[in-house]
Amino acid sequence: MLGFENIKFIKSANQVSQFPEDSGNEIAFVGRSNAGKSTVLNAIFNRKNIAKTSKTPGRTQLVNFFKMNDDSCIVDLPGYGFANVSRKKRNQWGQLISNYFKTRAALTGVFLVVDGRRGITDLDRVFIDFYLPLEKSLHVLINKSDKLKKSEQALVLGQFESYLSEVATIQLFSGTKKMGLEIAQNRLIEMLKK
Numbered sequence: 583m584l585g586f587e588n589i590k591f592i593k594s595a596n597q598v599s600q601f602p603e604d605s606g607n608e609i610a611f612v613g614r615s616n617a618g619k620s621t622v623l624n625a626i627f628n629r630k631n632i633a634k635t636s637k638t639p640g641r642t643q644l645v646n647f648f649k650m651n652d653d654s655c656i657v658d659l660p661g662y663g664f665a666n667v668s669r670k671k672r673n674q675w676g677q678l679i680s681n682y683f684k685t686r687a688a689l690t691g692v693f694l695v696v697d698g699r700r701g702i703t704d705l706d707r708v709f710i711d712f713y714l715p716l717e718k719s720l721h722v723l724i725n726k727s728d729k730l731k732k733s734e735q736a737l738v739l740g741q742f743e744s745y746l747s748e749v750a751t752i753q754l755f756s757g758t759k760k761m762g763l764e765i766a767q768n769r770l771i772e773m774l775k776k
């Protein structure tokens with residue numbers, strides 16, 4: 583599909599001054615650490631390791647920029663909610679993420695990756711409450727759905743829909759089983775056109 587195979591890593595940044603030029607359209611991938619964001623990126627872009635997957639939650643602390651083509655960018659934001667990390671480090675990351683959202687004109691939407699087994703967590707709500715006032719698109723990937731029974735899938739989908747159906751699109755997904763891949767890719771393309 584258009585652009586997906588051609589994705590290229592551009593750079594990593596740990597401060598706003600290192601961000602690449604703020605032009606074109608950009609989609610950011612956001613999620614709680616260990617929700618499977620790296621696995622999801624690899625599935626959507628059909629790569630083994632576009633974004634390093636790690637068994638150690640919270641290792642990815644940088645904002646990583648990728649280009650799909652001249653005017654489409656994908657951004658892998660640091661995961662939020664690291665259990666065993668100092669408050670100071672957490673604040674630095676929070677600052678970097680909030681600076682990204684406040685300054686980035688190219689940002690047209692967010693793919694929010696959540697762990698379907700946990701449902702909506704307080705940290706997801708903190709992000710969503712921060713993001714919605716920006717009035718940009720939101721797509722929620724309920725990841726690890728392969729770990730849920732059909733009835734549990736319906737339950738968690740219902741939970742997200744009752745909270746977000748007015749303001750977001752939501753789908754069941756599995757990065758490891760590549761479930762829901764085409765829906766996600768189509769939605770990504772649609773959001774990049776904005």
Ligand SMILES: Nc1nc2c(ncn2[C@@H]2O[C@H](COP(=O)(O)OP(=O)(O)O)[C@@H](O)[C@H]2O)c(=O)[nH]1
Binds near residue numbers: 613620635726756
């Ligand atoms: N069963 C299952 N496991 C997954 C899925 N996505 C990610 N994982 C696993 O969850 C762990 C964290 O994944 P990772 O992509 O590193 O999460 P990140 O911290 O959000 O980038 C790894 O052990 C992955 O193999 C999924 O859809 N289904």
Ligand SMILES: [Mg+2]
Binds near residue numbers: 636
């Ligand atoms: Mg990761």
